Amino acid sequence: MKKYLVAYSIALQETLQRRSTLLMDRLGGFAIVVSLYSFWNALLGDKPSFLGYTRSEMLTYVLLINVLRSFVFTGRGWQLVGEISSGRISSYLVRPISYHGYSLALDMAQKTVHAVSAFLEVALLAWLISGGIFLPRDPATWALFAAAAVLSSLVFFFLEMLVSSLAFWTSESGGPLFCFELFLQFAAGAFFPLDVLPEGIQRLLSATPFPYMVFFPARIFLDKVPHPEALRLLAVELAWLAAVVFAALGLWRQGVQSYAAEGG
Amino acid sequence: MAPAIETKGLTKDYRSPVKEPGLWGGIRSLVNRRYKDIRAVNDVSLRIEEGELVGFLGANGAGKTTTLKMLSGLLTPTAGEALALGHVPWRREAAFQKKLSLVMGQRSQLWWELPAYETFRLNQAIYGIAEADFKMHLDELVDLLDLGEHLSVPVKKLSLGERMRAELAAALLHGPRLLLLDEPTIGLDVVMQKKVREFVKAYNQRHGATIMLTSHNMTDVVALCKRVIVIERGRILYDGALDRLVESYADHKILRVRFSTPVTASDLRTLGSVVHCEGESATLEVPRANVSASAAALLRSYPVADLNVEEVAIDDIVRRLFSHS
Ligand SMILES: Nc1ncnc2c1ncn2[C@@H]1O[C@H](COP(=O)(O)OP(=O)(O)OP(=O)(O)O)[C@@H](O)[C@H]1O
Ligand SMILES: [Mg+2]
Numbered sequence: 001m002k003k004y005l006v007a008y009s010i011a012l013q014e015t016l017q018r019r020s021t022l023l024m025d026r027l028g029g030f031a032i033v034v035s036l037y038s039f040w041n042a043l044l045g046d047k048p049s050f051l052g053y054t055r056s057e058m059l060t061y062v063l064l065i066n067v068l069r070s071f072v073f074t075g076r077g078w079q080l081v082g083e084i085s086s087g088r089i090s091s092y093l094v095r096p097i098s099y100h101g102y103s104l105a106l107d108m109a110q111k112t113v114h115a116v117s118a119f120l121e122v123a124l125l126a127w128l129i130s131g132g133i134f135l136p137r138d139p140a141t142w143a144l145f146a147a148a149a150v151l152s153s154l155v156f157f158f159l160e161m162l163v164s165s166l167a168f169w170t171s172e173s174g175g176p177l178f179c180f181e182l183f184l185q186f187a188a189g190a191f192f193p194l195d196v197l198p199e200g201i202q203r204l205l206s207a208t209p210f211p212y213m214v215f216f217p218a219r220i221f222l223d224k225v226p227h228p229e230a231l232r233l234l235a236v237e238l239a240w241l242a243a244v245v246f247a248a249l250g251l252w253r254q255g256v257q258s259y260a261a262e263g264g
Numbered sequence: 265m266a267p268a269i270e271t272k273g274l275t276k277d278y279r280s281p282v283k284e285p286g287l288w289g290g291i292r293s294l295v296n297r298r299y300k301d302i303r304a305v306n307d308v309s310l311r312i313e314e315g316e317l318v319g320f321l322g323a324n325g326a327g328k329t330t331t332l333k334m335l336s337g338l339l340t341p342t343a344g345e346a347l348a349l350g351h352v353p354w355r356r357e358a359a360f361q362k363k364l365s366l367v368m369g370q371r372s373q374l375w376w377e378l379p380a381y382e383t384f385r386l387n388q389a390i391y392g393i394a395e396a397d398f399k400m401h402l403d404e405l406v407d408l409l410d411l412g413e414h415l416s417v418p419v420k421k422l423s424l425g426e427r428m429r430a431e432l433a434a435a436l437l438h439g440p441r442l443l444l445l446d447e448p449t450i451g452l453d454v455v456m457q458k459k460v461r462e463f464v465k466a467y468n469q470r471h472g473a474t475i476m477l478t479s480h481n482m483t484d485v486v487a488l489c490k491r492v493i494v495i496e497r498g499r500i501l502y503d504g505a506l507d508r509l510v511e512s513y514a515d516h517k518i519l520r521v522r523f524s525t526p527v528t529a530s531d532l533r534t535l536g537s538v539v540h541c542e543g544e545s546a547t548l549e550v551p552r553a554n555v556s557a558s559a560a561a562l563l564r565s566y567p568v569a570d571l572n573v574e575e576v577a578i579d580d581i582v583r584r585l586f587s588h589s
Contacts, residue, residue, distance in 0.1 A: 006388075006389035090338050093338055094365075095391075097390050262280075
């Protein structure tokens with residue numbers, strides 16, 4: 001266990017060391033928030049609500065996206081693809097360490113830094129638009145939201161590991177990962193709340209793990225989900241997590257075997 | 265005593281997809297991929313005792329790296345068996361990995377943005393090295409490798425030679441019993457090469473670790489290895505004392521001379537066979553037994569500015585060995 005803590009602390013140092021990369025990342029995320037914000041603001045116009053979202057709920061949703069994006073969507077997929085295709089993966093395979101545990105520790109470090117800065121950004125924005133955002137009163141809502149966010153970030157991490165492991169077989173696995181990330185952001189609700197979509201598509205999406213990653217946590221935060229229902233959502237997400245972990249580790253084992261057989 | 269490494273009939277085929285030319289070929293190969301097998305290592309049986317320092321030689325593509333990858337557990341062989349420190353390497357058991365280190369000259373395990381010391385700390389945790397052992401090993405490595413002030417500088421700011429030495433330290437902190445070095449001196453200048461060599465030798469003597477090393481640099485091999493294994497197209501061609509290999513196959517040495525005034529090739533013919541002669545510099549091949557006589561004659565009869573006696577390049581010896589068999 002200690003090795004993963006040390007990996008976490010080293011990665012934390014490294015993330016802070018690369019200030020310019022961090023700054024660019026943050027600016028990119030911020031730009032998305034600002035454009036989403038202006039977009040919804042324009043759509044809302046003078047109307048008090050739109051598609052079931054009041055102005056303050058919609059603004060809160062947009063800001064939540066910024067926080068969740070930072071906390072959930074920071075996987076290690078691209079690193080894994082790079083390490084497989086460059087052969088650097090070897091240096092982990094000869095050391096007594098679990099690649100997933102190690103990567104997760106590094107990811108946690110990224111998440112820590114990004115979540116903290118996202119929180120500060122949102123606080124700044126909320127202050128700028130003075131009081132227009134929705135904050136839940138019930139501490140239980142906060143707790144449920146936090147639990148959902150943590151589960152989502154784990155689901156995302158292992159999904160990325162799953163998709164990136166394809167790099168063991170093809171040299172073009174950057175493509176699948178890119179498509180996957182784009183589709184995922186849409187399907188998770190990271191561009192807009194999913195309930196603005198037609199009923200049929202919504203039903204289809206809710207059979208996947210994606211809405212559990214941004215949309216449901218955000219709805220929990222907005223107090224649009226009764227708590228028993230929120231608990232049920234968490235249970236389903238936990239099941240998804242188990243399935244994704246199982247699949248990711250299974251594919252990984254296959255991948256390492258084929259790497260060892262074919263000599264990456 | 266059980267050997268450190270023992271292999272029987274170790275064989276590795278690489279299977280790579282045949283790329284068909286053109287767009288149509290590309291589409292066809294997506295549907296019906298054809299493969300070509302390349303036998304990189306062919307029926308290699310060897311036995312290395314604990315504490316030996318063995319040089320592993322061969323031309324480019326001979327199968328050296330592939331063999332080291334199998335012995336470190338990165339590759340599973342197509343056929344054959346191997347035991348390293350009593351383990352089957354490709355099972356990748358933690359107990360084995362804690363006693364092993366694989367260093368590839370062109371690869372780095374150091375964290376680029378941070379001082380090497382941070383990677384050392386990480387490896388301490390990964391290998392579960394007790395604090396006292398860590399301090400002791402680190403002190404020794406810093407001393408032997410002359411690392412001192414380089415440990416607190418971000419790795420990306422180190423020179424290649426400094427980084428390579430930090431790399432070695434990172435790989436040895438856990439005191440591996442088996443060390444596989446793939447071209448540890450590649451890209452280093454002569455002074456750095458020497459430093460790394462001396463280090464490897466000292467490490468082997470102090471700790472009795474078994475070391476297997478590949479290099480295209482004959483000086484490395486001569487300075488370090490009593491025993492060499494030569495591999496050619498995946499097969500073992502020679503396994504035995506280095507002395508015997510060099511004496512029987514490199515029957516001459518190279519004299520590299522720089523004169524202070526130009527000399528013509530015909531003047532030098534009596535001293536050895538002239539490989540190259542242009543203006544003020546010349547290269548001669550001289551039979552081993554005549555080296556000192558020829559050198560003395562050169563110094564006596566010509567205005568010599570600089571004179572070097574070198575071993576024949578290992579690749580030449582290997583090529584000669586190949587044509588002998
Ligand atoms: N991943 C791979 N896929 C297919 N063929 C490979 C792969 N790796 C190596 N080979 C082939 O296997 C043979 C042996 O390669 P290997 O890397 O073991 O040689 P080497 O002795 O280390 O050579 P060098 O001195 O150039 O490092 C070569 O013909 C090489 O082209
Ligand atoms: Mg090689």
